[in-house]
Amino acid sequence: MVELRELDDATMGQSFAGDVYNSAVYMKRCFPKITVSMITAIGRDRLSEKMLTRFKSEDLETQFVFQHPSKVPGMYFIETDSAGERRFTYWRNDSAAKKVVQFLNDDVVEQLTAADMFFFSGIPLAIIDEDSRDAFWQKLERLKLAGVKLVFDPNYRAQLWAGKDEAIAQFDRAFQLSDIAMPGVEDLNVLYGISSAEEAIDFCQQYKLEEVVVKDGPKSVVTLTGTERHSHQITPVNNVVDTTSAGDAFNGVYLGARLSGKNVFEAVQLGAKAAGTVIQHPGAIAPLAAFKQAMSEAGL
Ligand code: ADP
Numbered sequence: 465m466v467e468l469r470e471l472d473d474a475t476m477g478q479s480f481a482g483d484v485y486n487s488a489v490y491m492k493r494c495f496p497k498i499t500v501s502m503i504t505a506i507g508r509d510r511l512s513e514k515m516l517t518r519f520k521s522e523d524l525e526t527q528f529v530f531q532h533p534s535k536v537p538g539m540y541f542i543e544t545d546s547a548g549e550r551r552f553t554y555w556r557n558d559s560a561a562k563k564v565v566q567f568l569n570d571d572v573v574e575q576l577t578a579a580d581m582f583f584f585s586g587i588p589l590a591i592i593d594e595d596s597r598d599a600f601w602q603k604l605e606r607l608k609l610a611g612v613k614l615v616f617d618p619n620y621r622a623q624l625w626a627g628k629d630e631a632i633a634q635f636d637r638a639f640q641l642s643d644i645a646m647p648g649v650e651d652l653n654v655l656y657g658i659s660s661a662e663e664a665i666d667f668c669q670q671y672k673l674e675e676v677v678v679k680d681g682p683k684s685v686v687t688l689t690g691t692e693r694h695s696h697q698i699t700p701v702n703n704v705v706d707t708t709s710a711g712d713a714f715n716g717v718y719l720g721a722r723l724s725g726k727n728v729f730e731a732v733q734l735g736a737k738a739a740g741t742v743i744q745h746p747g748a749i750a751p752l753a754a755f756k757q758a759m760s761e762a763g764l
Contacts, residue, residue: 487716
């Protein structure tokens with residue numbers, strides 16, 4: 465999405481963000497050997513072209529970034545009040561990204577079967593046109609059958625769904641089909657009344673997930689691999705500036721670490737270091753130099 469942020473009374477700063485994109489950026493920054501492809505739809509307007517250029521400048525592959533002939537990207541305006549509370553205003557109801565499924569033809573899906581992993585979240589799930597949901601699930605089933613690991617983060621955003629029941633039904637399909645789930649406790653709390661990482665793990669055990677990673681802010685990360693459950697300590701950050709994309713950074717770096725052969729303990733520590741760094745900078749994407757410096761201190 466296009467991100468707008470007020471710099472002063474007369475000036476807006478403009479950047480690009482979105483949960484899946486944020487994760488892709490942080491995965492690629494930490495694990496440059498991994499080929500990371502964005503799958504989305506943008507337009508043919510000037511901002512879309514800039515977005516495409518940005519994807520490329522972050523070394524993301526763009527052959528699955530489709531350009532819709534008439535739609536434009538979604539946009540949001542982020543305001544931070546004097547108490548640090550964030551407020552978002554969205555223009556996304558007619559975005560190009562809602563149409564992405566129509567571009568995922570058999571040929572594209574066939575190419576995607578060559579991937580090791582496919583990551584999706586509750587946000588794209590919420591925004592794709594309702595009448596393309598069945599097609600989306602069929603395509604994911606094909607990827608799974610081909611051995612692509614499916615990874616799901618619910619990232620629940622109430623305003624994107626017609627109601628809780630609709631989100632719960634779609635999330636149920638996502639959890640059923642996925643191999644790895646990476647929920648945050650807060651998201652599950654609103655939908656299922658879950659109030660701790662342990663409860664979140666219990667909830668996930670009803671599905672056939674091979675790996676579950678539950679994020680609970682600065683409190684802990686709890687993982688379940690097979691029958692092994694571990695609570696990992698997080699070092700709290702004191703000077704939190706902006707928590708936008710903490711979970712996304714965690715996801716990207718955790719998954720990059722796992723794809724690079726690191727164990728769950730190492731992957732959690734690297735993911736947490738990335739998230740803890742990102743929240744010390746405003747916006748979704750932290751400056752490259754500061755981010756790389758922090759990750760090299762963590763051993764990357
Ligand atoms: P989400 O952004 O999905 O809501 P969380 O709030 O649980 O997810 O945060 C994601 C990750 O960010 C956590 O697992 C943790 O590693 C890190 N994190 C969040 N808040 C803090 C904090 N105050 N101090 C250190 N790390 C944090």
